[in-house]
Amino acid sequence: MRDSAEHPVSTDGQTALSRRPGPLARWLPTLKARLAVGSTLMLFAAIALTLTQMVRVAEQSIEASVERQQQVEVQRSADVVSRRVRTAQRALSATAPLLTKALLADERRLHDFFQAQAAFRSSFGGIVVADARGRALIAMKHDGVVGPQPSLGAKPTFRRVLQTRLPEISSPTVGLLSAQPVVVFAQPLIAGDGEVYGVLFGSVPLDTGGLAADLDTTTDGAEDGDEFTVITAADGRIVSHPDHGRVLQPVASEPRLSAAYARWVRAGRPHSAQAGAWSGADEVVAMAGEPETGWQVWRVVPRRLLKEPLREARIEALELGAAFSLVMSALMVWFLARQLRPLDRLQRRAARLLAGDERAGWPDADGEIGRLAQTLRQVVAERMRAEQARAVVLRRLGSVLAASPVGLAFERDGRLELVSAEVCRLLGRDETQLVGRDTALIFASAVDDETMRRESAEAFARGEVYEGEWRLVGREGPAFWSRLRARPVDAADPSAGTIWCMYDISGQVDARERLEHAARHDPLTGLLNRDGFAIALQQVLQARAAAGSEPRPATLVMIDLDRFKPINDAAGHAAGDAMLQRVAAAIADSVRSSDAAARIGGDEFALLLPHCDVRQGLAVAGKVEQAIAAIALDWDGQALRLGASLGLAELGPAARSAEQWLAAADAACYEAKRRGGGVVVA
Template identity: 25%
Template sequence: MLIKRWFRSLVNRAVALVVGGIIISALLVTVAGSQLSRSELEQQARNQVETIADLVAGELDSKLALRLETLNHVAGSFTMSAQALDSRARLLVRRQIALRHMFDGVYLMDEKGRVLAESPEAFHQTGLDISGREYFKQVSSTLAPVISEPYRSNYQDKPAIMLAAPVFDHHQHFIGMIGGAILLDGDNFMAEFINLKIGKTGNLRLITRTGVTVAHGGRGEVMTPVRVANPVLLDAMQGFEGTVQTSNRAGEPVIMSVQQLSQAPWFVAAAWPAREAYAPITRTIDAFIWMLLAVILLIGPLAFWRFRRLMAPLRVLGDQIRERHLGMRSEPVDVSGGTEIRQVAEIFNTVMDEREEVLISLAEREAFFRSLTQSAPIGIVQTDVLGRIEFANPAFEAIIGIPSEELTQTYLASRVQEADRETAVAGWKEAIRKESIFRSRIRLATRDSGRLVWADVMTAAIQTPEKALGTITVVRDISHELEVEEALRDEQQRADTILGVLQEGVLMVDTSGVIRYANDAAGRFLGTEGECILRNFFQLITIETKDGALTREHFLAGEDLDNLYVTLRNHGGECFDIDLTMLHIRRGREDERLVFVLRDDSDRRREEERLSWEATHDSLTQLLNRRAFNASLIQCLGDSARQTVSSVLMLIDLDHFKPVNDAGGHLLGDDLLRRLAELFRDSVRQSDTVARLGGDEFGIILPACGLARAESLAEKIRAAVEALRIEQDGRSFGVTTCIGLTELSPEDKGPREAMARADEGCYIAKSQGRNAVVVVPSPPAR
């Protein structure tokens, strides 16, 4: 209450306005300055964190690349037989002085994973079987250098990573591998990374994409899982690279930059707490606030004193106006002061002079109003403030069938049907009180008590500066209009009911794409669950044909469409095969519309895909059949001239399959064929082609594989087939294979020549006692 009384004074309001203006201006300047400064400081902090992360990632990549290249070079110098490698292992490892400087431990393993030699020998790893280690499995299967995931080493259970490269004999057969171990908590280049700081409290982390911490510069953690709640690290595990603001484990905001390593599936995460990065701007804002308080304490009293002096003439003017209004003063008001105060005095004098003129002309205007409303085509009624009719024109008399003499001095509310009366009276009172216009549809009682008239009623108050004099009500008979509207609504309801039960989606859009009508089925295609009216149809979906996407311009400029097969994708990611029909309505006019009918064509297209799959695949093994295999072979022959590494054709013929069918039954034979098909698929790359050519014959196409790798793969397949056994009724069943290999040559005129060479290899293998791999060379280039 005290504050409210204080603000009644204009002086106090002016002082509050000045002080408030200073505060708001200062706040705006502060906010704008701090935002600009913060933006600049944030960008600098982001650049700094990103630069450090990029430098560290580049440095780690170069160090890992150098070590991996050195290992690969050393492995290439070990080309010898497996027996020689075993006997010379210790000597070979002792000679690798460069590797001992690069790694905490150097190891030489044979092809079975047994450690042949190590340096330093104090680790006591010689003779240890490491075939179960993941890095050994990767090297032996891919025959390529690898950088392992962090693991617990056998030396004092210390965390480490292994860089390893395969060793081959003179025939390029895998005979072992050489590896270099780096202890994650050892005195090596990892320690330089761990001890690097950003500012005072910022740190770096090295993490694998599988979510394992390799090194943590803040907490010194090694081989701990990444905190799942951090979305930036989760995105980095999926390949994200960039600089964003996130929060740490304590919920504090930090600037984090992520840089992916190219040598290993790892990434560097550099984090700098935002409170440390933005500390300078916080100190500046604190100083500015203290300065603002000092200015307010100085300006407030000075403004209060000055405004009291400026407002003194206004108090004198108020006293003179009160005297003139009460009749105690007859002469015009006269006051000194500022221009605005003198202008108010002049306006008041003018208003008082004009008031008398207005009162004189009011009677004349009323007479004119009555004359005008007599000929109006709509009903007009004038009432006093109590709602009693003072005037009603002939049009209103005709609407309710009662002459003006009987209506005068009766209440207008009595002419309103009882159910609508309370609403009408409340609206009229509100119009008088707020000087507004009340509009509604109500029912009026006529002289014929059995008939009601629907009327559109609009009421406005008749006001003078001092008080309300009554109301003017305009009445329009809309009974016939409502009957027409009701008939239209019935027709619309019938149409909506019919369209609502259709399975086809039906939409009507204007030329800009805004949806004006859509049935329930259309909402399913659009993914909006029926809430699509007034949304843009072409923004909700994309429509594609085999020739490309159809846009709004295609539909507007094109002709009507009937049964066009398209693919529809909605904003929710759902995809539908659609039979589309489109019609133009009122084409070329301003109110042109497009009608779309969407029919789901998915079942027919799925049936076509099923028939296409069955035509190219073997139903028993799910592999490609001979026809599809021949098509792939023809394509591979066409590409052979452009390849630097030769493609290889492999034919596989099963040995002793008929006895399995005879002794175990056809169901057992079918089961064996399915298992063999799965074995062949798992043994090759995704880019390779595996097919069942018929009976117990299979074919594999190995694009850009090279004959040496293909021969090694064939030996693995032969051994895996030989090891595959099926048990039934206490008996064990299995088969062996004859495998023929040949390189695909640009000299081959067609698939028949290559198939003949590979088939010849199978016959040679059978003649040599079966269960063998035979390579048939391709013809020399002419």
């Protein structure tokens, strides 16, 4: 019987089992399902790829065979054209000796001669005999009808025959007797002494019958998708075509042949080649040359006609492969279910044991499953021991963190995992508000967090402990300064985490900043002292050097008070100190916050005006001089007044150091003093 815990009863009396997923829903996420599906897909893919490759190889083989067959057929057609050309030439050469000068001189006898040559006439569409001047002596059609007698003296074929004294074949042209596309054979009439006294012409029609008769079985023109034969001349015109309207048209007018013809032209117009040399993606094109006329015989077969017989075979093969894959998949699922059944029992036992049911036993099995059961038993035992040890360590660590007067924290992967009570106090947050949060939470800015991480990583890489001062922020209140000291848990493994020590050093930082301020400022006036002003000068010089060829201007102003010593002597040092404070305030109120004002001696002041040329500096210096002259210090019923002499020096190529720049400004101030004071000199 099953444990009653597996059948909890609901309030309506139905078992929870009725609401559990069905068998298929429980089976799909299992290892058996993944193995079965994966194996089925791989089996189907293997069969599909194999069948596809076999069909592809068969298609390629058939296409190659068809290309070879088409090459044989087109070569046979070219041979037929060659035989017909030679037959026409032999007919002319056999008749030419019978046409003597005397016969050509007697028009009646010449007419009767050709009327008697019925077999000869049937070989040509028309016959013309011309004398040596090109005058047509007789022009007769193949049916014996005498046609017009044109003049042939200007015809290129006639002139070539007279020049070469050899038989000629014309380019495709329009016949003089029939007004139809023809090719003309010309045979010279040569006397015994070598004189050419005439030319015998025989024309052969191109559109019907003639040299290309019966070469193409296509009738009524070649439709798109049909196979057909075309003959082209050397000049790129069509000699024979199933569509007679294309005869004598350029090859470009036949879209199914124009691309192959262009490839043949680019290849150098070879007279013969393999069929595939001119084939395209959609057409198989074979070509053979006819040497007598220089014509080309083309055969065009659509690839679609070649692949149609294989399409049904491919579909049938894929259907058979799919059925075979499904049968093999069913057998594979059954086999896997039988083999993995012990693994299911092992899974249920492991789940119950990990849930705390230690009474659950492990299934007995052989082979890998038995070894897996033993391994899981050992893993569970080790886990329980590790959990117990971890609990002890955490209790001890918690006691240490609670009692430590120093802020301690453990960080890993940028998140806080442990924090001490002192860390919580410093940051004003509970432990629950810090643990698991990003360390950027406690820094004044995300940039500070990134910088600290980079610097600490560099220190750890050098084998050193990291220590730095950073501004941290709590949940409430202002930011405070803290010294962070960090050490990696395992220097060889950065992912092991980092231990932080955190100290509040806000008081130390404040004291240090006060000391640094006092070291650089005049205690009486609050302005920069000589050392602080020297630092400001060096910063301007360094910025100018870094600017390169386009430095920004800067102006130095030296100020020497006029009539200050009588005030100090007559009214006392207290009055002198009060006057110096008033002068410092007047100077500070007259310049920008980015300018540096300093008291560099008893009654000597200085101004550093970055980004100001001498013209702008003169304006600022004039403003300062007026502000000082306007001071009226009420002391013991007297209004104490004084003036100032100001000297300017712009930072230029001559001022290569702070000393040279100061010397130039001092010289200008001395000149102002020499002029009686109360003036500005640049």
